[in-house]
Amino acid sequence: MKTHPISRRGMVKAMGAVAGAAFAGDSLLAQRAAPPTVISNPPRDFSQPTTYFTDPDILTVDPSFDGVILPNNAIKRLWTGGLWLEGPAWSAVGRFLAFSDIGNNVQMRWLEDNNNVTVFRNPSNNSNGNTFDYQGRQISCEHLTRRVVRYEHDGTISIIADKYNGKNLNSPNDVVAHPDGSIWFTDPPYGGQMFEGQIDAAGTGLNQAGRINPRIGAPPEAGTFHRELPTGVYRIDPAGRVDLLAESSASRSSPATRGAAAIAACTRSTSTRTTSLAGRRSSAIS
Numbered sequence: 001m002k003t004h005p006i007s008r009r010g011m012v013k014a015m016g017a018v019a020g021a022a023f024a025g026d027s028l029l030a031q032r033a034a035p036p037t038v039i040s041n042p043p044r045d046f047s048q049p050t051t052y053f054t055d056p057d058i059l060t061v062d063p064s065f066d067g068v069i070l071p072n073n074a075i076k077r078l079w080t081g082g083l084w085l086e087g088p089a090w091s092a093v094g095r096f097l098a099f100s101d102i103g104n105n106v107q108m109r110w111l112e113d114n115n116n117v118t119v120f121r122n123p124s125n126n127s128n129g130n131t132f133d134y135q136g137r138q139i140s141c142e143h144l145t146r147r148v149v150r151y152e153h154d155g156t157i158s159i160i161a162d163k164y165n166g167k168n169l170n171s172p173n174d175v176v177a178h179p180d181g182s183i184w185f186t187d188p189p190y191g192g193q194m195f196e197g198q199i200d201a202a203g204t205g206l207n208q209a210g211r212i213n214p215r216i217g218a219p220p221e222a223g224t225f226h227r228e229l230p231t232g233v234y235r236i237d238p239a240g241r242v243d244l245l246a247e248s249s250a251s252r253s254s255p256a257t258r259g260a261a262a263i264a265a266c267t268r269s270t271s272t273r274t275t276s277l278a279g280r281r282s283s284a285i286s
Contacts, residue, residue: 046077078110079117084196087174089130089138098138100127102196107140126197129185133177141172143191144198146225148172148183148236161185164242167228170205171197181238184245188231201226 035056036044044057055074060066083103090097097110098120107127109120121127125142132138138151139160146169147162160183162169171191176184191197192206202210205227231248 046075049074078115079108082108086128087130087140089132091132091136091138093136098130100124100130100140102126102128102143105144126191128191128196129172129174131175131177133183134179134181139175139177139183141175141185143171143173143196146171146191146197148175148185160240161234161236161242164229164232164234164244168225170227170229170231178235183236184233185236186231186233187229189227192225192227198225204228 036042037056038044054071057075078097082101085099085101087100088097089099095112097112098107099110100107101124105123105126106119107121107124107130108117110117124140126144127140127142129141130138133150135153137153139148140151141148145162148160148169150158150160152158161172170187170189172185173188173190174186178184189200189205192200200207201224205225229247232244233246235243235245237243
């Protein structure tokens with residue numbers, strides 16, 4: 001076999017070509033490792049299956065979960081089209097996901113057997129948070145009526161909380177069932193507006209200026225609730241007594257942070273299956 005000697009100049013060129021190819025390969029790999037997400041431009045298209053082994057919109061907060069998840073199980077968008085979606089709750093018996101569309105004043109239901117989403121409760125009294133207790137009964141927080149209700153197995157509705165120490169609740173928001181039979185919920189002021197419930201009485205809550213005019217179409221009962229309580233986290237014991245666990249204070253952390261911490265502490269002690277609305281960023285049901 002005939003050989004050709006390589007000059008020093010030729011060797012430098014060859015080494016440069018190899019390095020360039022390696023750099024190009026790394027660049028392509030980097031591009032391939034940055035798939036579209038719900039916040040990228042263009043954003044992720046949920047109508048197309050992901051081709052990546054690990055879904056780009058699933059973030060690991062606690063590495064101890066890495067060993068019990070299936071990496072190629074991608075986020076799927078179940079439904080979109082609501083005004084403001086909250087309160088996803090999984091019924092282990094019915095095999096469906098209930099959730100609230102607060103602005104449309106309805107609850108929706110996704111069925112596992114046929115992947116369809118239909119109206120579940122209409123009206124819903126601007127319900128927000130939902131959960132199922134350990135007897136399979138749905139519990140909902142209603143902004144319009146400012147109460148926590150339970151849907152019994154016979155179809156009746158029980159009011160399990162609407163006052164604390166004789167004062168009206170603000171607008172129960174998040175709720176979870178505890179294994180000891182108690183129900184925990186947060187009570188911020190968000191329902192004191194027309195979009196999520198009904199306006200507070202003039203001079204109270206979110207209606208300090210009293211700017212409400214029944215002649216523009218507001219229902220006659222609007223503006224009758226006086227905000228009497230600070231933002232709080234409450235516990236309903238099995239006998240029906242409502243206890244205050246935490247309340248807002250300017251010297252403490254924000255109400256939302258404390259409420260989330262209290263609910264998180266409760267949910268960590270349960271084995272209830274929970275479902276995320278949209279992975280980490282999306283506003284649709286995914």
